[in-house]
Structures are given as structure tokens and as C-alpha cells.
Amino acid sequence: MSAEIPAEALQLRSLVRADQTLELFLDVVPVPPPGPDEVLIRVEAAPLNPSDMGLLFGGADMAAAMASGSAERPVITAPIPDAAMRGLAGRVGTPLPVGNEGAGTVVAAGESPAAQALLGKVVAAAGGGMYSQYRPVNVALCLELPAGATAIQGAASFVNPMTVLGMVETMRMENHSALVHTAAASNLGQMLNRLCPEQQIPLVNIVRKPDQEETLRAAGAVHVCNSASAGFMAELIAALTATGATLAFDAIGGGRLASQILTAMEAAAGAVAASTGAGGYSRYGSAVHKQVYIYGSLDRGPTELVRSYGMAWGIGGWLLTPFLQKAGLARVAQLRDQVAAGLTTTFASSYTAQVSLPGALSLGAIAGYGRQATGSKYLILPSHVA
């Protein structure tokens, strides 16, 4: 180990206590030497993604969070409701590291040629526990950034880019030809709006606010529907008729939006059948399979399905990891190369705030990234000392 690598460093941890309290704190953990096939990354940037929030907050009521500890070692505690506690039995008493992805400089490497090749390089990694100052990661989980790219540019090069590529791959694997996306003005949604035109894939964007509509249209989006507007269903049916989209990815989860999308898809299928003369009444609705995948839970409330779209429909959970397993290592490697090539263009992310590790554990920052609002995206810089 080089002299500049400390023996111990900070790591953000999330603990569910048996007394139904969540505790977030910075732990001092040993910096281990990398294994033969590992590299030790000095983590310089790691995003607070919506997909990190479940592990970080454990369903606690963050509106009731309290701060204690020191400025350098803040501690956040928050009560966990009974309903959330039931799903957490497996993690009670074990402080868990957090942070799906991040990027930084390889400061030590194991003996394998693949590990040695990364020494001194800036890499992105989806290793988990990335809200750490130092993190050993298997080389298979690392992506060497293109020359000149910074850790901040590469910090979010896994979750969002692979998710949008996964959506497009899923669309093709399941024989759809166009996509619907909700919460479409998010970082991920904007990425999808760059990717889809490149691949000639029609995309219907659903947002909830007029300024989000404008953001997407200004970026060139063709189909943007505002679910809060009075003409929403008519606009959505028109967009679905124009695009033929029968697959949606929904980041919201709760409420009636998924069901409205299926209803509009069925109406669009009927409109297409009528215009082509292929119509005719079927008591079971159209034979076109209509699918909504829920990949997020911005609304944690119940999903309400008003089943008025025949029998050829499905709704279900969609998660990146099982998709990657289904796609296979070779295909994933191709997709990673695509991401590297488009890191500062198609797959670029932007942030509204950068915080240090202690800064991430302030009530103000938690109120900012915890609400997972579009246009409120935080980046942790673990090497910075607040």
C-alpha cells in the first residue's frame, strides 16, 4: 500500500435498530488492501440515486428525523413505522454501507493483470458501499473512464445509463417497438430522451408539471403528456396511437397512472384497428399485449388498477440486476462500452448540489435528496472534508 493511503477512513452506514429507529452515521473503517482481482478506489464522487434511498432510509419517517453528533461526525436518527419495520427483520442490528455506484482514482491494485492495468486510472464502479472514502472493488465491476473524463462525470455511469439501455433492450426482447416513460424529466428520463432518438425509438414522456413539459420539449422531445392537465387522457391516447407504444416504464408506482397508461394503450389499439379496418368488437378487448413495468416507487401508496383494458395486459416490478443477469455478460460488456463512449453526451448526468460525507448527513441535504423530486439530484464527494 502506498504511503498516501490511510489505514482507516470514513464510510457512511445505515443501521436499523431493534427499537424501530434508523441511525445514519459515519463509521471509521479499516482500509483493506485489495484482493488479487480487486482495485482500491479513492472514491471522489457518488450520486444519491432514488435506488439508494430504500437501503439508506429503511422506510423511516425522515420528516421526523433528528440530528445529533458533531459537524465532522453527524448522526441522524428517525423513527421507523410499524409497516416498514416488518420488511427489515433481516438487517436489524447490522450497520450497512450504502451507495450503489461512484467513481474515483485507483490507488492500489491486486496482482492480476486486469487489476494492475487500472492502477492510477479514474474508474467508475458499481460496487455498493460507495459512500466511502476508500472502497475495494472487483475489477469486473469497474469501468475505466475515457481519457480526460472526471470522477464527477463518471460517478453515475452505471445505474441510470444501464437502466435506460435495459429499458430499450427489454422493449426489443419482449417485441414492443416504442416506449412510454413516467417521471420523464428526471436525469434518467432526459437520458432516455437522448438515447431513443439515436436508436429511432418513438418515446412518449409523461410528466407532472408544466416546467417539466417545457424542459423536455426544449430538449427535442416529440411526445410529452402532463398527467396533471385536463386533457391528459386524450393527449396520451393520441401519442400512443402515433407511436404504437405498448410498453411503459413507470417510476411512480402508486396511484392510478399505470392503469391510465394501460387504458390509453387499449384505446390506441382500438383506434388503430378502426382506422385500418381491422376492427370489430372483441369481448376480451384487444389482443395486443400491453405492459407496464414499475421500476421505482416515487409514490409509495397502493397501485390502483381499474381493469378496463381487456385481458392482454401485465404489470410488474422491473429491476436492473435481474435484467443484467438475463442479458448475459457479453451483452452487458457491449452496453458498458456504449456508456463509456457516450459518457459526456448521451449518458451525462447533472446535479443540483454537491456535498461531503458529513454534508450528506445534514437535515437540509436529506430534505433535498430525500424527496426524490425531479430536478433535485445530489452528489457526494467522499474525499472532501466538510
Place this chain on the structure above:
Amino acid sequence: MSAEIPAEALQLRSLVRADQTLELFLDVVPVPPPGPDEVLIRVEAAPLNPSDMGLLFGGADMAAAMASGSAERPVITAPIPDAAMRGLAGRVGTPLPVGNEGAGTVVAAGESPAAQALLGKVVAAAGGGMYSQYRPVNVALCLELPAGATAIQGAASFVNPMTVLGMVETMRMENHSALVHTAAASNLGQMLNRLCPEQQIPLVNIVRKPDQEETLRAAGAVHVCNSASAGFMAELIAALTATGATLAFDAIGGGRLASQILTAMEAAAGAVAASTGAGGYSRYGSAVHKQVYIYGSLDRGPTELVRSYGMAWGIGGWLLTPFLQKAGLARVAQLRDQVAAGLTTTFASSYTAQVSLPGALSLGAIAGYGRQATGSKYLILPSHVA
């Protein structure tokens, strides 16, 4: 055509009028000669299945139905609510024949050898429009009943038997090893309770009433859970843990039952992981895919999904016809042979009432079969004159 075949005969028709009124009546239609590959069936028995109700009633409010016409030619009218009317545009003004399946004697046959071979035989047919006195049907849709079997025994030999076989086939095709079934005391549910033990498939039955519980237990069912009982969730989790069932077929559709099943499947997956030491907390829930197919709508209200079962879940519509297309002609022929062999045993149906065609259009009969209650199953005998 033989002298005993009339030139015209009765057929039950369902008409959606532009004034949002449903009209059910008996039409006098010509009895056509069979085409080369068709047989003419004198229909002797046809069941009123739940799957016939959508076409028959068109979503009309049957509690507000009125009777007119004569005893021989009754006419039923009922108002159609706005919400139901939207899905019916394709059938306004066209009186549609009804009746997915039935059985009777082949009284005339086309010139093809397959058609000629059925002349004089008692056959079951899934030809549609079976609430008719005479019906020409393509031989491919006919099943010759075993010697000695009556039309009444064969009347329901398609929809329910092929549906239970389809459930088992779907289970195998999608890599599950046990089944959950709701509304499990129905004719279809009882059939499934005979089929599954024969094939060594563990089956979890969900019913809503104590007497239905007793019916199934008396018939040998091992796992029976009553969704109206206080201990329902605990009992369901225990049954799912014992059977490992991760696939459910739900006839109810509305309400929270489908979501409860997914919740219990997730709890069972956790219990199994804990007992085998394969546990450990995952923020995304178990990796086991949990699926509910809705194949009926006994509750037409919204389906409410309280998403607390991770991300590896799906819910969707399931319909016999697309399943048969997926299974392929050769496999379907094998399944039809299975049905014929078990017509009076595994695949037997029973009825609470038999009615003539005019009798089927009485307000009393409609109140009986229209509520689709378990233990209230009607059979039309179209050749009978009331």
C-alpha cells in the same frame, strides 16, 4: 338436409342499442347447411359460464333489467352505464349470438371425411353462438364424446377443462411448481382439485365462505384458506411455505386479494430462506418471481396493489384463447384427449338448474346465473321448448 331439420330455429342474441340499452331476445335464424368441413349440431346442452357473461350482458345493470315479450319469445332490456358503454362501440346495433360452448347431436355433415365421420355422433363444440337450437361448427372445434356420454355431460367439456389444464401448463412453462387458486369452490376450482393431485401438483385453495371450505376439504383438498377469516394471512403464508407456490390464478380480480397473495408469497419466500440459512437482507425483496394471473372478474372493482413484495412480481390478465395459441395445435389435441378420457370423472361439471332458451331469458334465471356465485351454475337445453 334431412326432413327433420327445420329451415329456421331459435338463437339467443345480445344487442347493445345506441340508446345505451341492452336487449336480449330470441331471434329466428335460418338453419344453414354445413360447409364442407362443418357439421350441423342440434344443440342439446350449453352452460352459462362466467366467461359468457361479458358478451351476454355487455356490462349492463342487470339489477335494473325489465322483461317484456311473450313466454315463448321473452325480451329482456337493461340500461348500460356510461363507463361500460365506452368499451362497447364496436358492437352497437349488431345483435350477437352468445354461448362459448355446448354439446349435441350431429344431424348433418359436410362432405369432408372428418365431418362425415361425426354424423349421428354426440359432440361437444366450442363454436360460439351455442345458445342456439342448431349451430354449424367447423370439425376442428368439435370433440366427439366417448361412447355413452350425454350432451349434458359434454356441454362444459371445453372452457373449464381446458382452463384448468391451461393453468397447469402455464405453471410448467413459466417454471413454477405449485398453484394458488381463488374462488376455489367453483366448478372450475373443484375440477382443479381433482386434476392437481393426479399430477402431483400442490394446490392452495382460497375461498370466501366456511361452507366452501368444507366442500373442498370433504373432497380431499389439503390447503384451503378462507379469505374472510381473521387468520387468513397467517394460514396463507403457512400454505405457501408448505407448497412453494409462486403462481396464482385469480377469478376475482378486484380488491386486495391478488396483492395479499403476492405479500404472502414474499413472506413465504423469506420463511424458506431463513429456515435454509439462505437468508440475508435484500433491499429489493426476494429474487423469486411471484405471479398472479387474473382470469375472471367476479369483483369488477379496481385491483389494489399494496406493493410490499420486492420487485420480482407480476400481475396480468390470462385468457384461454391466447394460451391455446401459445401451446400449439398438437399440444391442444393432446389436452382435448385428456378431457375426453376424464369427462365424467376429473372434468365432470354439475349444475344447479337447467333452463330452456326462453327460460334463460327470465328475470329469475338471470338473477341466478348473473350473480356468478359459486354453487349457482345454469345449463341451457336449447332443444327444449318451455
